[in-house]
Amino acid sequence: AQTVTQSQxxxxxxxxxxxxxxxxxxxxxxxxxxxxxxxxxxxxxILVIRQEAYKQQNATENRFSxxxxxxxxxxxxxxxxxxxxxxxxxxxAYRSPSYNTDKLIFGTGTRxxxxx
Amino acid sequence: EAQVTQNPRYLITVTGKKLTxxxxxxxxxxxxxxxxxxxxxxxRQIYYSMNVEVTDKGDVPEGYKVSRKEKRNFPLILESPSPxxxxxxxxxxSDWGVIWGEQFxxxxxxxxxx
Numbered sequence: 001a002q003t004v005t006q007s008q009x010x011x012x013x014x015x016x017x018x019x020x021x022x023x024x025x026x027x028x029x030x031x032x033x034x035x036x037x038x039x040x041x042x043x044x045x046i047l048v049i050r051q052e053a054y055k056q057q058n059a060t061e062n063r064f065s066x067x068x069x070x071x072x073x074x075x076x077x078x079x080x081x082x083x084x085x086x087x088x089x090x091x092x093a094y095r096s097p098s099y100n101t102d103k104l105i106f107g108t109g110t111r112x113x114x115x116x
Numbered sequence: 117e118a119q120v121t122q123n124p125r126y127l128i129t130v131t132g133k134k135l136t137x138x139x140x141x142x143x144x145x146x147x148x149x150x151x152x153x154x155x156x157x158x159x160r161q162i163y164y165s166m167n168v169e170v171t172d173k174g175d176v177p178e179g180y181k182v183s184r185k186e187k188r189n190f191p192l193i194l195e196s197p198s199p200x201x202x203x204x205x206x207x208x209x210s211d212w213g214v215i216w217g218e219q220f221x222x223x224x225x226x227x228x229x230x
Binding site: 004035042043044045047050091093095099100101102103104106107108109 | 147148149151156157158159160161164165166174175204206208210218219221223224226
């Protein structure tokens with residue numbers, strides 16, 4: 001069974017600085033999808049970025065980028081030029097490519113604080 | 117506007133009193149799921165549905181029921197709620213279409229069982 005581990009329960013960063021959130025996963029599948037979701041105090045789950053395992057290139061969305069290391073089964077999220085609005089809980093998630101399931105496997109989350 | 121709606125958003129109830137949390141989507145997605153979120157555990161899937169009349173258990177199905185009679189609706193039923201079902205619940209939808217694999221989440225339902 002697949003598992004996702006986020007080893008940093010809490011992180012903090014100064015506004016305008018860069019922070020990296022860690023995520024590791026375990027799977028025997030060769031193809032899969034990885035996601036980072038943001039959960040602000042409103043509790044809404046917001047997709048930040050996604051990565052297809054078959055793609056070598058790391059995904060980037062504006063100030064958010066990932067460092068995807070397939071062999072190491074690592075999928076970290078880098079937030080550049082941090083803003084106060086980035087303060088939230090961040091979840092890493094894994095999805096199998098199988099059409100027979102509809103499950104995201106989540107890590108336990110990292111709470112990010114942003115200080116002015 | 118594409119959206120997933122859940123009702124109610126907040127609910128306080130007592131042990132044993134049957135309740136239903138509704139979920140509706142207007143995106144014509146095939147797949148729908150229910151998750152619960154608990155501190156320190158992340159989100160865990162309760163049930164999912166890949167089509168009308170097709171449902172299957174997720175990781176934590178005990179104490180819950182679902183049905184999928186229409187494509188757009190996927191209610192979560194707690195026939196005899198217990199305090200350990202106090203949690204934050206999310207409905208989610210997806211489709212193997214343009215955004216392959218992404219799940220779209222509803223706003224969440226905060227349930228407290230006394």
